[in-house]
Amino acid sequence: MLRVFRLSCLIGAAAMLMGAVALRDDNPPPDALRQLYAGAPASWPRPMLHDGAVFEEFGALAPRPKLEGREAALAALGEKLFNEPGLSGSGQIACASCHNRELGFGDGLRTSFGHDRKRGTRNAQPLFTAAWMHELFWDGRAPSLEAQSHLPIENPVEMAGEIAAAERWVNRQPGYRAEFEAVFGPGRIDIDHVASALGAFQRTLRPPRSKWDRMLEAGPQAFSDQELLGLHLFRTKAGCANCHNGPLFSDQRYHNLQISFYGRRLEDLGRYTVTKDPVDVGRFRTPSLRAVRRTGPFMHNGIFPTLVGVVNMYNGGGGRDRQTPSEISPGVPVPQPDPLLKRLDLTGEERAALVAFLETL
Known part of the structure; x- marks a missing residue:
């Protein structure tokens, strides 16, 4: 009798385990999802995270700061400089050439064109959230907006200028001299003044108000059934929240998606070019x-023109970098796939729901 009881307990436990797995793998119906996501993000279903993930709960971004006095004048000067081609070597290229407000503060290109129509190797990142980023560029080589500001001026493929020449040019412009003096006081204008103004302007930028913002305020009734399913998948089965989390939808860390084209014509070693740490080969900032x-094409090299392609890449577990030493960069270690990458095997319906959710952001 005792043996029969133990056997029935084992069978019952197995059935409960199978039921739990099925419940985890099956998507809740729309009405159930609306109940699950009715409260604040902290009350939503916990994200499904892999070992090593660093998660911050979703939330709203801080509103645009109200600037007055000197701060407002500095940001206004920065906006003018952002659109100023005179800082470039040719006098024809400005920051706004690759970060166009009408194109989501990007340029809509796979990789950007610069001086003499030279083409860069990386996609122009949108600047909507630059104010909150700890490090700038895909490889994080700039620790602040100010440190970032002068690098495109000097880059021979981008603005192809010289710092000294840019300083001489701006000091010869009566209008700029007057505006800088109003903010900084009398004296010669140098690159630090220019960088300070450019940084101040970029810190005023915010993403346009979106359906996601309305959902955070009004609740799940702001979303369609498909969009709500996409949010649930983003947090759970699809694993997107392992890297894309917090108010920014970015963990601000570096990951290898196996699309660095290591050892091939489009090779880009990513964060490794900054740190020389073997673990950073092929890693890029989230x-x-x-x-x-609004900001396609996507990825550091702009290889995906649509979000459908991005979701399909993740669904397959990432890209496929070669695993033999590169002849292009002898001695550089073979890139290792990010441990957070997993094959997802999402259905077509689930992939479409993810895209629908992404488009609400």
């Missing part, structure tokens, strides 16, 4: 997903 539908 971009924010805010306003993502």
